[in-house]
Amino acid sequence: MQVIVAETAGFCKGVRTALELTLEAARKAPEGEILCTFGPLIHNRQVLEMLEERGVREVRTVEECAGKKVIVRAHGIPPEQRRELRAVSTGLVDATCKRVARVQAIIRKHARKGGHTVIAGDADHAEVIGLMGYTEGLGRVVRQPDEIDSLPAHWERVLLVAQTTQNEEVFQEIERRFRKRYPQGIVHNTICGATHERQAEVKRIARQVDAMVIVGGFHSGNTVRLAEVARECGVPTYHVETEQDLSPRQMGRYAKVGVSAGASTPNWMIRNVVRFLEGIRSEEALGRRSWARWAEIAAYSNLGGALGAAWLTAAVSALTRLPSTLQDAFMAGAYVFAMHTLNRYLDREATQLNDPERAAFYRRWRLPLMSASLLAAALALVLAFWRGPLSFFAMVLLVFFGMIYTVPILQPHWRQSLSALKIKDIPASKTLTVPLAWASVTVFIPHLDHIDDAFGSILLVFIVVFLLVLMRTAFMDCLDIQGDRLVGRETVVVLLGENETIRYLWIVLAALSGTLLGGAWLGALTPFAFFLLPAAGVYAWFLRTTHGRRIHQAPVLEILIELVIVGIGVMGLVWNFIT
Known part of the structure; x- marks a missing residue:
């Protein structure tokens, strides 16, 4: 089996920075200091287990952060939660992705002028929950383009932004409907450049292969988007966390498979999936594998x-x-x-x-x-x-x-x-x-x-x-x-x-x-x-x-x-x- 691996697969800059800040805090922590992340630092179970082994625990409530040093997750948090954490913790390490922080700043500036904000994304995603906290109660979340039509038409000052891992094509359709409903509205395409590059590369690879494998957490928004993009290209697509989620018999039907991964997927997981796929080979390829x-x-x-x-x-x-x-x-x-x-x-x-x-x-x-x-x-x-x-x-x-x-x-x-x-x-x-x-x-x-x-x-x-x-x-x-x-x-x-x-x-x-x-x-x-x-x-x-x-x-x-x-x-x- 021939395997094509996306160049953009693996950690994005925001995830990498969040992990570096967290591991650096863990290394410098005095003996006895307890470190925790408020919610999962990133959406990857294997990486979170690795952090757990290094003494960085995940907590879900503000009360659990009392007396601990808290790391703010890469997805960001609402400002009210940030204030609560500062009050009960021994200190904050802000690992919010810079791209997400930029969207927060855009929303905050607009909301302070009394404007409404429309966020294209998933309402239950951690990043969107954090963004909503900056809208000062004047925010709405839309997932599909047709949801724009249900928004109040009388809004005069309206801003449209996107969850940084949003599907590019879906956002473009949402933007088209938004401009039609609110001609004076303001649009900021806040989809991360890395997200755009990953989705574009998945489309390019999907045209060359018999099937696509997307590696990453099942709860990772950007990984789910990559799988959606691959399916929209008309190729069989498999979203997996590890190589154990793949069936040798099922994958053996394909001669050429493309592999990409979400922004929170470490290289070793991608490599394991690729090796699994390359192990499914025809007899004529055994010589090449033997040399490798x-x-x-x-x-x-x-x-x-x-x-x-x-x-x-x-x-x-x-x-x-x-x-x-x-x-x-x-x-x-x-x-x-x-x-x-x-x-x-x-x-x-x-x-x-x-x-x-x-x-x-x-x-x-x-x-x-x-x-x-x-x-x-x-x-x-x-x-x-x-x-x-x-x-x-x-x-x-x-x-x-x-x-x-x-x-x-x-x-x-x-x-x-x-x-x-x-x-x-x-x-x-x-x-x-x-x-x-x-x-x-x-x-x-x-x-x-x-x-x-x-x-x-x-x-x-x-x-x-x-x-x-x-x-x-x-x-x-x-x-x-x-x-x-x-x-x-x-x-x-x-x-x-x-x-x-x-x-x-x-x-x-x-x-x-x-x-x-x-x-x-x-x-x-x-x-x-x-x-x-x-x-x-x-x-x-x-x-x-x-x-x-x-x-x-x-x-x-x-x-x-x-x-x-x-x-x-x-x-x-x-x-x-x-x-």
Whole structure:
């Protein structure tokens, strides 16, 4: 079965911000402080269960909020409830979506002038209940276009707004009737831009597939709208919360299926649905699936990264004319395998949120992977010891910092004064420390003996490898962005956002190209530097072309990213052999 996944599927900005604010409040909460959300933070049962595990409870009444810190849900609340909560709680964290807050402001301004407000939406939806609180008793809710005809015709000052997740076509018809009934009325199309994009993409995909699957909570308004839009396109549509709601026999009738998801649906749920659908395949597709499965195993076991680091030592030699041995390759590969495997396992919370399949793989193979990781770390230390005391000391430091990356290094009673309890909690630490470690183990440690006579070349190659691996790591962070956000890991992608990170990577590309060209022109690097220019550009191509496939093809993309490093190493080996 061929599966097409919508690029817009998954968390919208408002939901993401609400979750980030909630998780940040949970992390910074003093011991004994009780956190609660007034109503469900978002309409997704699985995410709410995740918040419950982190001590964030859902309450339904103002009385239950007494003495607690309260998080205002993304849908917003009426102003009267806000005042009541301020009176009984120990503080409010406002997680109201900015788009919803804008609609509230529009209604408040209009109502204070004595005007009536018509809200196109569902009267019992949390967002609409909150919006009605700003109408000062002069609001009405309409769900269908024909309900406009039942409104009083004598209203002089009338405003029409929309629930931010309203169906675009339904609102357009409501607007048409509204303008006919109230020629002097004011219309604000307050449907969220993300909602519009999702609905438009669902229509586009529905024209290409045999069936549509919409993933998200059954009580999520925007998810229900997506299912409605898909059905209106005339294709069989299945609204599901998880893959368990799908029947293999029923879905097996379709050759091509489209998948989209509501704004409160996390990536791991979408990925599980996609994997379920891709598991329903014809015999001729089994070969392709087999290749993808092997790619997943290679990615999950971190063999791709280990091979990349090992082969990279040959490229370093090709750039500097300094000797490179098989011992150097094994040392670099063993270190990278050990550290990546160990930290993936220790940071399994983010792994579970980003890729449940990988988390299950680690649970299943825990003993062999941990044993192999420790043996690889020991091998790296032994090979460094054979190189000499300086190399051994440098490797000891690398292994030490690598092993404590996800381990708390500060005492619990310092928690309130210091927020960074682990190296991984330092902003952008993951994105920057991985390239530093790779450059150290592939450039610095193998060539400590040549620091005095080839310092310039070693420094330039160190920068080249750092920038090259920085691009690799930033792209990996793009694949893991949702889980990193939810567990609070502040990678560069989380800090800057994905679009800003892509722009920043163009600067990294320019710096890498400039270093290669400048080093070759000055004679500090060999002409092999020119062969790295197109290889570096491959990462830019990945960033521009693979966004829509990241949700369900992350392991395959991860291996392709690692293969770029391996390819550079192979070219370096060939160059060394020829020259």
